[in-house]
Amino acid sequence: MENLGKVFREFRISKNYSLKEAAGEACSTSQLSRFELGESDLAASRFFEILDNIHVTVENFIDKARNFHNHEHIAMMGKIIPLYYSNDIAGFQKIQEEQLEKAKCSTNPLYFELNWILLQGLICQRDASYTMKQSDLNKVADYLFKTEEWTMYELILFGNLYSFYDVDYVTRLGREVMEREDFYKEIGRHRKLVLILALNCYQHCLEHRSFENASYFESCTEKIIGKNINLYERNILHYLKGFDLYQKGQCKEGCSQMQEAMHIFDLLGLPEQVAYYQEHYDKFVKD
Secondary structure, eight states: OOOOHHHHHHHHTTTOOOOHHHHTTTOOOOHHHHHHHHHHOOHHHHHHHHHHTTOOHHHHHHHHHHHHHHHHHHHHHHHHHHHTTTOOOOHHHHHHHHHHHHHHOOOOOOOHHHHHHHHHHHHHHOOOOOOOHHHHHHHHHHHHHHHHOOOHHHHHHHHGGGGSSOOOHHHHHHHHHHHHHHHHSSSHHHHHHHHHHHHHHHHHHHTTTOOOHHHHHHHHHHHHHHHHHOHHHHHHHHHHHHHHHHHHHHHHHHHHHHHHHHHHHHTTTOHHHHHHHHHHHHHOOOO
């Protein structure tokens, strides 16, 4: 896990331990300093010993490390979302350069390489003159397949790159996530991401006329929303149900419902969503 040293340093400083006290007999202060700066790793036995030296349990450390990663993902997405809606390709490329630089300096560059691919996918979605390399998509697919315990990061990665994969792959991976109710039922942020993923999978299946799978993800979406308000997600679902009707030949009713959903987004003061779904409507609805 990237940034273990940073997390350890936060614990050490918050508990007022010096480098010498934290290092103890496990390692030198210079070794510990390099570990905290992310310049080197420590053997597992030494790592457990320095945790003992500052009286932090492995469980507490892992929890904080996961939260640290989640904050990083949220911070990056906070930068990305405005760039996406403003079609700021140069802004995306600047962050890509930053990720490549971090990869060069990291002992575990995969995380930053995956971030670069994520950004490339978003660039391709906003500008059709850019393309995705199959080798990059394979790297993401391989990472997701090997990761047994998904976190917020894997949901963000898959949720933003699903459109580049065939419908069978998206369905298989999407179903695996949906069937892990324990993962999202009690965790608000995960639940929100899983809900968006269910909507994305529903849309992807409809676009490829995979109606049986589309019906599965529609049901998952309804189940996750339940009795919650979720006005934004409910309106996306309203649009997609209209698209569902259209794809099954009920063109007039479907178009009317899709247009109604776009009008609701307009009333809610969400011009970016209006533009996105208008673009989708224009792409799939034939006069």
